[in-house]
Amino acid sequence: MYLGIDLGTSAVKTVLVDDAQRVIAGESRPLATASPQPGYSEQDPAQWIDATFATLDALKASHGKELAAVEGVGLSGQMHGATLLDASSRPLRPCILWNDGRSAAECRVLEQRWPALRATTGNKAMPGFTAPKLLWIATHEPDVFAATKLVLLPKAYLRLVLSGEAIEDVSDASGSLWLDAARRDWSDAALAATGLSRDQMPRLVEGCAPATTLRGELARRWGMTRPPIIAGGAGDNPAGAVGIGAIRPGTAFVSLGTSGALLAPTSTIAANADRAVHTFCHAVPGMWIQAGAILSAASCLAWAARLFGVTEAELLAPLGSRPQAPSPVSFLPYLAGERTPHDDPIVRGMLDGLSHGTDRGTIVQAVLEGVAFALADCRDALVDAGIEIAEADVIGGGSRSAFWLSVLANVLNVPIHRLAGGETGAAFGAARLGRLAVTGEAIDTICTRPQRIEAFEPDAGLTDAYAERLPAWRELYRPRH
Numbered sequence: 001m002y003l004g005i006d007l008g009t010s011a012v013k014t015v016l017v018d019d020a021q022r023v024i025a026g027e028s029r030p031l032a033t034a035s036p037q038p039g040y041s042e043q044d045p046a047q048w049i050d051a052t053f054a055t056l057d058a059l060k061a062s063h064g065k066e067l068a069a070v071e072g073v074g075l076s077g078q079m080h081g082a083t084l085l086d087a088s089s090r091p092l093r094p095c096i097l098w099n100d101g102r103s104a105a106e107c108r109v110l111e112q113r114w115p116a117l118r119a120t121t122g123n124k125a126m127p128g129f130t131a132p133k134l135l136w137i138a139t140h141e142p143d144v145f146a147a148t149k150l151v152l153l154p155k156a157y158l159r160l161v162l163s164g165e166a167i168e169d170v171s172d173a174s175g176s177l178w179l180d181a182a183r184r185d186w187s188d189a190a191l192a193a194t195g196l197s198r199d200q201m202p203r204l205v206e207g208c209a210p211a212t213t214l215r216g217e218l219a220r221r222w223g224m225t226r227p228p229i230i231a232g233g234a235g236d237n238p239a240g241a242v243g244i245g246a247i248r249p250g251t252a253f254v255s256l257g258t259s260g261a262l263l264a265p266t267s268t269i270a271a272n273a274d275r276a277v278h279t280f281c282h283a284v285p286g287m288w289i290q291a292g293a294i295l296s297a298a299s300c301l302a303w304a305a306r307l308f309g310v311t312e313a314e315l316l317a318p319l320g321s322r323p324q325a326p327s328p329v330s331f332l333p334y335l336a337g338e339r340t341p342h343d344d345p346i347v348r349g350m351l352d353g354l355s356h357g358t359d360r361g362t363i364v365q366a367v368l369e370g371v372a373f374a375l376a377d378c379r380d381a382l383v384d385a386g387i388e389i390a391e392a393d394v395i396g397g398g399s400r401s402a403f404w405l406s407v408l409a410n411v412l413n414v415p416i417h418r419l420a421g422g423e424t425g426a427a428f429g430a431a432r433l434g435r436l437a438v439t440g441e442a443i444d445t446i447c448t449r450p451q452r453i454e455a456f457e458p459d460a461g462l463t464d465a466y467a468e469r470l471p472a473w474r475e476l477y478r479p480r481h
Contacts, residue, residue, distance in 0.1 A: 001069040001071065003070050004427040004430035008257070009043075009097065011028045012031065025059055025063045033097065043094060056222050057222075067223060068224055069224075069225065070224055072228055072231060072431075072437050073231065074435075075233035079153065079172055080175045081097050083151070085152065092144050098259070099295050100128070101337045102133075110132055110193060114193035120190065122174075129176060129177045134195070150200055153172050156168045163213060164212075165203075166202035170184045170205070171281050171283045172238075174235070175280060178190045181271075181279050181280075207239075207242070208232065208437060208443060210232075211437070213230060214228050229434070231433040233283070233430055233434075237261055237263055239426040240255055242433060243426060243428040245449035246393070248267075248287070249264075252389045252391070254393070256396040259294060259299070261292065262392070263290070263291040263292075266290055270288075271290070277340060292339075292375070293339045294333065295334070296335040296336050297333070298398040299336075300335060300371055316401050320403060322406040323403065326469050327369055328358075328362065329354060330352040330366060332349050332352075333370040334347045334350075340378045342479070344480075348480075372407045375412065376470060394408070395419065406456050415457050420452075432447055
């Protein structure tokens with residue numbers, strides 16, 4: 001038996017997976033995000049621990065026998081968050097999250113201070129990444145910076161609590177701007193540019209490698225026969241790739257979670273930092289992931305549901321299974337700023353083209369289309385890096401909507417596939433990494449592709465209509481600085 005624990009932005013999801021790779025049980029607990037100022041996004045690390053322990057306590061109550069047999073644990077997590085710990089490994093402040101935009105000025109400072117940043121990391125400095133956050137802390141909270149003895153990404157902090165060891169995998173570390181992406185190791189020059197050293201960083205491992213073991217007292221708490229091995233794990237998107245078998249070139253997938261991304265595994269680095277394409281080490285050795293990332297995807301639908309005072313399901317139900325034509329309203333999904341291709345943390349969303357005849361359904365369709373258009377921007381940035389997208393699988397909560405996947409197929413003009421178990425991709429991928437750390441099995445044998453349960457093909461009339469709308473949609477973007 002194997003456990004996958006996904007520390008997301010909105011929830012912790014834990015799945016229990018058997019030797020036949022069947023998810024036999026799962027638990028989820030919500031997480032809250034604070035925004036003490038506009039553009040700020042933070043979480044208290046204590047709630048990550050409480051939520052994780054609650055999922056495991058619930059699994060013990062419902063599936064105690066299976067939990068007792070767990071041999072390996074894999075962790076996945078939201079990327080880029082800055083968790084700052086003191087000499088006693090206690091958090092010094094709330095974690096600054098991936099969608100926090102406060103460090104735009106520090107990004108410019110970092111690139112000036114270290115000109116080799118893009119060539120070494122494969123990325124440009126953006127506020128979502130971890131390193132600029134530390135420069136912001138050094139300037140605005142110097143006492144906190146001086147007291148910082150260890151900097152961890154969210155799932156590495158969870159692993160520290162679970163095991164007592166500070167360890168990170170190379171895929172998650174890729175999103176820090178401190179990793180030499182080609183060497184898959186910390187860059188001393190990168191750390192020095194932010195006033196840090198290796199002594200303040202966790203030990204690095206590959207995602208499928210054994211990293212540590214669960215604390216004995218926690219193994220006893222959950223009735224485990226012996227403390228299971230904890231794998232290196234992965235950032236949420238690389239873990240999602242492992243979960244759907246996207247581990248080799250020629251595969252691509254869309255993540256429709258709180259944020260969104262269009263991702264493609266590569267056997268060599270194919271960076272396009274100038275257009276804000278992300279370069280990450282994959283969770284399997286010798287592979288990388290190139291990604292176009294948008295800061296708001298399914299969270300846009302959640303925003304619309306709050307606006308109209310109904311559930312997301314109630315918003316989607318009247319739309320049916322496919323669009324008849326593009327919405328006359330346009331939506332920019334920049335509710336928290338944007339990454340690919342604009343790298344603009346202060347831009348905000350927009351509804352354009354409203355009239356007396358605009359109804360709820362028209363607006364909801366525009367919201368879904370706006371996210372799809374933003375992913376078309378990601379596709380074009382990947383194409384500029386030499387990566388062609390011929391088809392894509394979809395994971396994340398947004399994959400539940402047939403209408404949205406039909407929109408996506410027509411906007412991207414490629415077949416889009418819904419997968420069995422696509423909503424638990426990251427947690428399931430983490431469980432696969434936990435298994436590999438225990439068994440040492442061949443990666444391609446375990447990381448197989450799940451069944452495609454539904455295909456959404458482009459429709460020539462709709463693809464032409466959306467292609468005609470895309471340039472006008474792009475013209476709505478206006479930088480605010």
